[in-house]
Structure formats: C-alpha cells, structure tokens
Amino acid sequence: MNSFNPIWEAIDRALPQIRKPSRYLGNEKNSVKKDWAHIDLKIALCYPDAYEIGMSNIGIQILYHLLNRHPHMLAERVFAPWLDFEQFLRQEKLPLVSLESKVPLRQFDVLGISLPYELTYTNILTLLDLAGLSFYAKDRGEKDPLVIGGGNNAFNPEPVADFFDALLIGDGEEACLEMMEVIRHHRHRETKQKLLGRLASIRGVYIPSFFKFYYKNGGTISHVEPLLEGYKGVQKRSVSDLDTSYYPKKPIIPHTKIIHDRVGVEVQRGCVRGCRFCQAGYIYRPERQRSPDTVKEIVRHQIRNTGQDAVSLVSLSIGDYDCISQLMKDLMDEHLSRHVGISIPSTRVEQLTPAMMEEIKRVRKTGFTIAPEAATERMRRVINKGNSEGDLLTTVNEVFKNGWRLLKFYFLVGLPTETDEDVSAIAALGLKSLRTGEVHSRNIEINLGISLFVPKPFTPFQWEPQISIEEMYRRLNLIKRSLKARKLRLKPHIPEMSYLEGVFSRGDRRLAPAIISAWKKGCRFDEWEECAAFEKWKEAFIECGIDTSFYVERPREKDEILPWDHLFVEMKKEWLWKEREAAFKESFTHDCSVESCTTCGVCDYKDVRNRAYEHPLYDEEGRLFKKKTTTEIRHQDPSCPSPAIAVDFPQASPASSLDPPGQSFLCQFSKKGPARLFGFLEFVEHVRRAVARAEIPVRFSEGFHPHPRIKFGDALKVGQEIEEALFIIEIEGPMEPTILIEHLNGQFPEGIRLHSVRPIDSFLSLQKLMSRSMAAHDISI
Numbered sequence: 001m002n003s004f005n006p007i008w009e010a011i012d013r014a015l016p017q018i019r020k021p022s023r024y025l026g027n028e029k030n031s032v033k034k035d036w037a038h039i040d041l042k043i044a045l046c047y048p049d050a051y052e053i054g055m056s057n058i059g060i061q062i063l064y065h066l067l068n069r070h071p072h073m074l075a076e077r078v079f080a081p082w083l084d085f086e087q088f089l090r091q092e093k094l095p096l097v098s099l100e101s102k103v104p105l106r107q108f109d110v111l112g113i114s115l116p117y118e119l120t121y122t123n124i125l126t127l128l129d130l131a132g133l134s135f136y137a138k139d140r141g142e143k144d145p146l147v148i149g150g151g152n153n154a155f156n157p158e159p160v161a162d163f164f165d166a167l168l169i170g171d172g173e174e175a176c177l178e179m180m181e182v183i184r185h186h187r188h189r190e191t192k193q194k195l196l197g198r199l200a201s202i203r204g205v206y207i208p209s210f211f212k213f214y215y216k217n218g219g220t221i222s223h224v225e226p227l228l229e230g231y232k233g234v235q236k237r238s239v240s241d242l243d244t245s246y247y248p249k250k251p252i253i254p255h256t257k258i259i260h261d262r263v264g265v266e267v268q269r270g271c272v273r274g275c276r277f278c279q280a281g282y283i284y285r286p287e288r289q290r291s292p293d294t295v296k297e298i299v300r301h302q303i304r305n306t307g308q309d310a311v312s313l314v315s316l317s318i319g320d321y322d323c324i325s326q327l328m329k330d331l332m333d334e335h336l337s338r339h340v341g342i343s344i345p346s347t348r349v350e351q352l353t354p355a356m357m358e359e360i361k362r363v364r365k366t367g368f369t370i371a372p373e374a375a376t377e378r379m380r381r382v383i384n385k386g387n388s389e390g391d392l393l394t395t396v397n398e399v400f401k402n403g404w405r406l407l408k409f410y411f412l413v414g415l416p417t418e419t420d421e422d423v424s425a426i427a428a429l430g431l432k433s434l435r436t437g438e439v440h441s442r443n444i445e446i447n448l449g450i451s452l453f454v455p456k457p458f459t460p461f462q463w464e465p466q467i468s469i470e471e472m473y474r475r476l477n478l479i480k481r482s483l484k485a486r487k488l489r490l491k492p493h494i495p496e497m498s499y500l501e502g503v504f505s506r507g508d509r510r511l512a513p514a515i516i517s518a519w520k521k522g523c524r525f526d527e528w529e530e531c532a533a534f535e536k537w538k539e540a541f542i543e544c545g546i547d548t549s550f551y552v553e554r555p556r557e558k559d560e561i562l563p564w565d566h567l568f569v570e571m572k573k574e575w576l577w578k579e580r581e582a583a584f585k586e587s588f589t590h591d592c593s594v595e596s597c598t599t600c601g602v603c604d605y606k607d608v609r610n611r612a613y614e615h616p617l618y619d620e621e622g623r624l625f626k627k628k629t630t631t632e633i634r635h636q637d638p639s640c641p642s643p644a645i646a647v648d649f650p651q652a653s654p655a656s657s658l659d660p661p662g663q664s665f666l667c668q669f670s671k672k673g674p675a676r677l678f679g680f681l682e683f684v685e686h687v688r689r690a691v692a693r694a695e696i697p698v699r700f701s702e703g704f705h706p707h708p709r710i711k712f713g714d715a716l717k718v719g720q721e722i723e724e725a726l727f728i729i730e731i732e733g734p735m736e737p738t739i740l741i742e743h744l745n746g747q748f749p750e751g752i753r754l755h756s757v758r759p760i761d762s763f764l765s766l767q768k769l770m771s772r773s774m775a776a777h778d779i780s781i
Ligand code: SF4
Pocket: 272, 285, 286, 287, 592, 593, 596, 597, 598, 599, 600, 601, 602, 603, 609, 610, 630
C-alpha cells in the first residue's frame, strides 16, 4: 500500500509508537478511493476532533458518500491528529495527509471543515497549520485550497469566521453539491473574489469577508455593513423532504471503536417541541420525518454492509417520531434472529413507553438516558418542558420493572430564573427515583448527568446572562451536599469548559486572535477532560484584551445587534423575544406539529413545513385519531410490506439447548501490513463484523447478552506482523471449509487473511485444543 509515497512510508514506520495507530490507517471497508488523475475537484472533509468522534458523525458519512457519487469529484477524510501524532509530524516536518490517498491537505481544492461544537476551534487551527495554510482567509492565496465550514456551529461562526472563505448555514445535502459544482466549473478560471461572489448567490452560503462589523464604545455592535450588493443576510438551507434526501447505505466501517459504534439512521430532523434552552430545536425546524419503509430499507442495507450488531434510531426527539413503536417492532422482527439490538438517543421522560422497552430488550438491554432537564415543575414550565414528576417516576418504575439496572438522567444547571430550591431538587428527585426503582431490585444505580447551561444563539435565552464559574461550582456543591445515596452518582460537566463554551457560543470576530493565542500556547482538544487547559485560555484572553464576562455574564438588551443577526433570517427575532417573555411568565407554548402554527417564521407551508408519517389510526367516529393542523401527514398502510425490500438474510435461529450441536472450526490466519497496527480488541471486532457480513451462520451464546461463539488465543501485540495465529468459530450445521475461507477473506480488511480451516469436534478453548494432538487435515487455499 502506498509504496511510492515517502510521507506515508515515514508515518507508517512511526505508527507502532503512536497512540491508537488505527486512527490514521484509513482505507477501511466501504471507504472510497478514486484515481486522482481523472478527477476535477478534490475535497478533504476535515473533522476537528479525534477519529472516533468524527467517524460517529452522521453528517460526515452523508457528505462523504454523496460527493464520492459524483463522477468528477472525490472526497477524502482527515481527522484532528492526537497530541502525540501532531508532535511526530512537527518533529519530522511532515504534513497531515488524507486517510484515503495519503495526500497532503494543501493538494486538495477544497478543505471542508466541520464545526460541530465550540471547543474544537483550536483543532481547526491545527488542521490549517499542518496543511501549511495561513489561518486567516485574507492571507491565503489564489492557489490555496478554499476553506469552507459547516455544521451545528456554523449558525454563529463569528469567532472563527475570519478563518473561512465560505460557510454553509443549514442542511448540507443539496447545497454542498451546488457549491462544489460552482467551484468545479469556475475555480482557476476566475479570481477567488469572483468565485466567492458566485457562491454567495447559493441559498445558505455565508461569505464572512462580504460583511464588515462596526462596534460601539461599550463593545456592542453598532452595525454590520454588507460589502456585496444585494447580499444583506443569509437564509439557512433546509432539506424539505427528508424521505427523498440521500442517505448512505454502505457507511465506512471504522478500524477502531468509535463513540457511536453502531448503524445510525436519522429518522427525523428537527423538533418543534419548543424547549427554550435547546438550540438544535430552533435551528433545525421544521420537523421532517423519514418514512418507516425508507428507514427499514436503510437499516437492512447498513447491517448487511457493515456487520454491525446494533442500530441507533437518531432524532432530536425520538418519541415524536409518529411510527416509533411500530418501527421498532418491525426492525426487531426482521433482525432478531441475527441478534441485532436497537438503541435510542436520550428521550423525553414521558416518551419512553413500555412498548419501546419491550422491543429494546428482545436482544439486549442497551442503556437509557432520559432527560428531565429540570427537577421542579416551575423550572420545567420556564423551559417549556411540559412533563411532570409523575411522568418521570412512572417511566423510572417501568425501566427498573423491566429488568434494567442502570438509568442515566440528564439535567441542566444555571437556567434563567433558577433558584437554590430548583438545584437541590435534582438530588431529591434522583433519590425519589432510586427508591421507586428499588421496589424491583436493590441492585440498581442512577447516574445524574449535569450540564451547565450555556445560552445559545437563535433561542429565547440568547439574551440571558450565563452564570459565573464560581456560581457553577456553588450550585454543583449544593447538589453534592444533598446527595444522600451511594447509588446516585453525580456526573457533572467541568465548569471552566462550560464557561469557555459560553464565550464562543455568543462570540464575535474579535475573539479570533485569542483562539490563535491559546493554540500557540498548546491548547488542543479542549472538550477532552484530559486536555483541559483553562489557565492557558485565561492568559490568551488577557493578552488579547478580551473581557470574557462581556460575552458570558452580560444580559443583552432587546434591541442589541447580535453577532448572528445577519444569518438565518427566517426565524423572527421578535418571536424569540416573545418566547423569552413566555418563559418568565412560565407559560406553555404548544408543539406546532400537533396543534396550530405558533408563527416562528420558518415554514413556507409549501416546500418547508412539518412532515410526518403515521399508520392511520381512527377514532370511533372514523376521524384521524391524531390531528395535526400544520403538518403534512403521509400514511403508511401497516398491512403493506415495504416495497423496497431487496436484501434477504438467511435466518439463523438463536441457539438453544435443544438444538443439535454446531460445527466448530479452527482457523489459522495472518495479520500483516496495516492490520499489524490493530489492537487486539479492534482485531476481534473486525473478525466479528466480517463473519456477519459474510453471512456465516455463526452460533451465539445464550443469556441476556448473546455473543457470537468465536474464541481467540492470546492478545496480539500492536505493530507486530503475525504469520500464524488462531481462532475458533462455531457455526450452525455443516459448512465446507473452503467456503468459509473464501467468504471470510472477501470481508476482512486489508492485511488480515485466513489461510487454513480445520473442522474440530468441539468448541474448546484454544489452550485446551493446542494441548491435544490433532491429526486432522488442514483445508488451505
Ligand atoms: S412556522 Fe409554524 S408550523 Fe412551521 S415550525 Fe414555525 S411554528 Fe411550527
């Protein structure tokens, strides 16, 4: 691999000494490697965090496969190098290279950098620096790659706006291709300035250099001057119909365990519940559902193409997906025999139903996180979280009654109007929940995850002050002092990091020099607890004359010009202010997907509107059971099978003590080349997934967490090439060893190869087997 690439050869030699070398190997199964000679536009998709975080990002997988479908474009991936790898590259004066072709970033036409959250800003600088590029867009030349950003944080990108040539505000599926087509046709034929002017005409595209900010003496913005005629603001981009929007069916299979190590299918985008602290709930409006049939088809393909044994149904509010119970049942019915489990993201308290729990526990009990957010009814009214303590305790009772032992709660501390009574109530509610669960088992635990509230742009709390670090500690101590049970574990976020997030969340362009200063002092991976370096950040802010309390602890006036006021213009600022007033009056704003429009301004009611799928349910008089006034409802007939079924899995039955014994095989394999750098657990997972993709009818253990019956010998040392090692696999019934070899070799990643397979008479441990004399014959190819 890459034998003519001296940069990669130098990196490859050093990787055994680097932490988690599999992060940098690339060329995973289902990744795409194109011939550079026949491509017009090369795009590096850069994620400013570690491989295992970036590979969990669904947006990256969507854009990667979408761009690579284009015959004249290629997309390759780059993740932020961990500290030791960055140090190695600097020592050896090597550039950062892409995972697919191992090409330095500077040779791409476009660097597309994700903006997932505020505390990745220093890593953006690492990516630019190791690409050999100037930080500021104005300092980069005509021949340098265009640097384009997008993602959650692009809704207020101002602290890093000067580093980017362009940013995409909103959904990327359509706009990204439109942008790349414009760049493909006009790059190198006209000046960068003219090209940026063309990009500005695409809905959702923000060119920071076309806006100039002016400030008052007190530091607030006096006005924002548009520098391109007719370009006064940017409307966010929104995919109107999620069901017809592209979704990959062959996601890349990571080399190492990633944060969300499962098939992830986005079933719904947007949420219109109106929780007043939740930025995602406002910026991704309206609610758009993917049809259950499409979801089932994607799951079917993704499981077959990855060998994953878990599916995650992704949504901001999974319980609002109208067909959730039926969808979970259908998925479990279809994939149960292959031991594929389902997990769901954190849910609203009242939406985790017994029917959902029943489906989840059919394969394995994946954990639950439920999000009360606040512990008193008063506080929940302020944030428009319309659920009660009774709802929570009912759900807790059901979870523990159904046999779960661990439950995670998610609370926010520091919300507007919060009192000490609201804070202490978190511990009290945790205790009540524990006592409720202990009726079913003494052996249970509850984790209380505590985030510290950071006011976000485009929410009703965008004008509110955030509490100071000292106050955050005081309130956390209030909870700690009230915690009276050992089985209630407090998991708070670090106050300093929440404060830093607060600086950038509502920050402006004057913060860019401080980000550079902090980066020069060594700040990296600021979201990671082990890398937290708040003292360096403090020094950087002082050096750059930044008063952080101006950004964090100051209330804003209603008519103050906010740094993001020229972006995302559909949502009315006046409407957000009314929501803020409603919060202080503790009044409820209803869900517009169920009742009337509350006139936030996002929908045009033609293309852009709430869209849901429902199995038709009728009341006694024949009317639709659930009436939604503003939502376009498409019906799924539950009696119709999915028309899109294209993949038939062989249906293996779970092993039981009544089944006839399976056939065991001793498999001899080698692990060389890039595969020598897999850790033992990474290797085990590669084998398990290859077995699943090859549709080998492996037997599973019994019990609550069935595992495929594959046994491995001693752990294999990272970096060492292995000529001959062994594992044992037990499968249902007889199988030709040659078939087993052929099928598995077709699925292993580069460097793992099965050489011989020998039938053995029982599923023993390797040690026992080796101690026996075995006269059987090898089957080799
Ligand atoms: S415009 Fe109306 S229907 Fe659309 S998201 Fe806003 S409140 Fe809901």
